[in-house]
Amino acid sequence: MEILVTGGAGFIGSNFVHYMLKTYDDVQLTTLDALTYAGSRDNLEGTLDTARHRFVEGDVCNRELVADLVDGVDAVVNFAAESHVDRSINDSKPFVKTNVEGTQVLLDAAVGADLDRFLQVSTDEVYGEILDGSFGETDPLNPRNPYAATKAGADLLVQSYQETHDLPTVITRTCNNFGPRQHQEKLIPKLIRNAVRGDRLPIYGDGSNVREWIYVEDNCRALDTVLRSGEIGEVYNIGTGEEMTNLNVAKTIVDVVDASRDQITLVEDRPGHDQRYALDTSKLESMGWEPTWSFEEGIRETIEYYRPV
């Protein structure tokens, strides 16, 4: 199976590359990544010394390059994105460019190619917040920050290309990932670094915002499951049911690294901060997938990865 992985030098994309090369002998990968501030070749260390993986530095909005790379592959997995909500509040332009236009460029290239699957990697944030219960795949999209809006726009484009061009698309919507190779600006790496250094751990608002967490390796396995067995035109939620308030995430990290809970500092909330996300994942579970890492196990592994900071 030949796969074009966009955004493969970022957090989840690079973990997916490592996972696929480790799991399958017959998989051939091309990573396309613009190496923005969020991407790094270091994330792909150990994967480029095999003929089964090549790295191309480039932009998903580059039509010629993308058409060239999509031609001949069996599948596209689209991770490439601007992914940090805080940044999207300050400047949404690069989010529209990469997340919406980049997806459109990929879809256009896919129309002329002979793909088995186009997997769009999306997020639980497209549904917006939910105070009770959980979102199913057919619930309406209600994005409430610019990042989520661009991801929702991309999802709708993907679905429209499936309907109008008969593209073999699948969409995944995953909860918050954590694990190795995540950029230091994101919540968990930042909290670990600050806890270890004795710095304050900034938490928005009163810390009561709830997120569902998945260890990135479990997400990679779920993405692989959907890529191989997902039905064309379908959406699959990926989650664990492991809900944590941001305050409890910070407390857990502080306790594991043996820092002081006094380092946790509540700071002014960000605008449009969704209170809670939660996903119904029964559809994916019916395909035989289930998470194997608890938050507790995953966070210990993650702390070991970042501890030397």
Ligand code: NAD
């Ligand atoms: P990330 O920011 O760590 O990685 C994004 C990668 O995309 C980087 O390597 C970056 O260089 C690359 N990129 C950015 N713009 C590009 C462009 N124009 N052309 C080519 N490459 C470009 O993000 P992540 O956390 O790994 O997220 C990957 C995908 O998963 C995103 O689509 C995101 O929306 C989705 N997602 C992430 C989470 C999460 O918790 N991190 C949860 C659900 C969904």
